[in-house]
Amino acid sequence: MNTHQHTAAPSVPESDPGWPAPHRSSPVHGQVTVPASKSLTNRYLLLAALAQGPSVVVHPLDSRDSSLMLGALEALGAGTEHIERWDASGEAAVRLTPLGLTPLSLNPRPPSSEPVSVDCGLAGTVMRFLPAVAALTRRRVRFDGDPEARIRPMGAVLEGLRALSAQVQEEGTAGHLPFVVHAPEGISGGEVSIDASASSQFVSGLLLAAPSMPQGLTLRHTGTEVPSLEHVEMTLQVLAELGVETSSPAPFTWRVEPGPIAPFTVRVEPDLSNAGPFLCAAAVTSGEVSMPGWPLESTQIGRRWPKLLSDFGCEVSLTPTSETTGTLTVRGPTQLVSPGAIDGTAELTPTVAALAALCAGETTFTSVGHLRGHETDRIAALVREVRRLGGTAEETADGFRILSPVRSPATVLSYADHRMATFAAVLGLAVPGVVVEDIGSTAKTMPDFPHRWSALVGA
Ligand SMILES: O=C(O)C1=C[C@@H](OP(=O)(O)O)[C@@H](O)[C@H](O)C1
Ligand SMILES: C=C(OP(=O)(O)O)C(=O)O
Secondary structure, X not given: OOOOOOOOOOOOOOOOOOEEOOOOOOOOEEEOOOOEOHHHHHHHHHHHHHOOOOEEEEOOOOOHHHHXXXXXXXXXXXXXXXXXXXXXXXXXXXXEEOOOOOOOOOOOOOOOOOOEEEEOOOOHHHHHHHHHHHHHHOOOEEEEOOOOHHHOOOHHHHHHHHHOOOEEEEOOOOOOOOEEEEOOOOOOOEEEEEOOOOOOHXXXXXXXXXXXXXXXXXXXXXXXXXXXXXXXXXXXXXXXXXXXXXXXXXOOEEEEOOOOOOOOEEEOOEOHHHHHHHHHHHHHHOOEEEEEEEEOOOOOHHHHHHHHHHHOOOEEEEEEOOOOEEEEEEEOOOOOOOOOEEEOOHXXXXXXXXXXXXXXXXXXXXXXXXXXXXXXXXXXXXXXXXXXXXXXXXXXXXXXEEEEOOOOOEEEOOOOOHHHHHHHHXXXXXXXXXXXXXXXXXXXXXXXXXXXXXXXXXX
């Protein structure tokens, strides 16, 4: 992974007055819930589109990333219906009518030659998960997204599709959006090797489409590490939960058997990654925040919060309230203590970095080099914004290091990245005078973040 040169810090756009982050000089006390998991919602929606009949996703995330997934599935031929109150619990749901894929053996006539357009926005789960589904439809499908999306790595997904005999035409830079996928004969599966060092989503995207490939899929990763392996575990677990046979015959090798997915009804867990900033509100103000509905078991990477927060000196308890969920309570210490080194925190990193940026001691983040391909280059962005707030930080070969704490007011840039915006919100609680540029970027996974945040911490 390259260590990027430091460039001059981008300045704040004059047109954006910014969002003054609430500051607290007394402890935050409160209870909060968060919307549903982005990663689980978009997996269930995709698999509902491949199922044998209409399925229902209860308590789905309703945000930009999930709307983009729904929009894309509709463009590919699925039907979607929003249900305001699914049952007595009053929760919303989405009923999805599947794509109705017709394999070549049943219908040798090519499907409509009308090209389909998929807008990926900035959603990794749309741009990495849907190209294989597009190939299954046998239609010509063009993928594009936000300007920031055009620099996110896509090469391994396209390489995998080509190995499965799909045609892929990049329109700009090789291995990036925009591109067109076309597999007039569908894709039949088999064995494929890709390098998924830059994103676990490359693996998940191919595995999620695999039940609809006549031969299923054996997928091998050719590099040394896959970042964010929890997300691959989530993919396998969701497939298994819906009756698909999966296995991992060797390290970094996964097998998904072909077979129909029966129509299903599922309820989505809260987003444990998005729970992070709210739990940190207790951590950085010596306060106490509890969150009911915390899953006792989960494949989400946010299940790591109890351990991470204790590593910074918080007291954390989880009290079961049902067979599957409990209330998680976090009590912040008088002064946060750096654990020194933190490894492989993947999408949790910006939020953990906010804790580290308030510690007197140094914190080194390792094995997070792939964050350069997230919504923005998060390594560069975190280092720049810590410095803008008067702290000391530097980039390293596979991550970054925070050497001294933030202390001065500033307008913090979001880089269109929801987790950079919430990183700044957490810091604003502890440091007076923090203004967040483009708080609207939180709509990617939590459109009501400003409201929910102010309700917890007091505006
Ligand atoms: O599969 C998923 O739902 C995700 C996988 C991870 O991607 P990377 O492996 O690229 O980090 C994660 O960061 C992203 O937010 C969601
Ligand atoms: C990396 C992230 O998103 P995406 O699904 O767009 O990759 C994230 O949410 O932190």
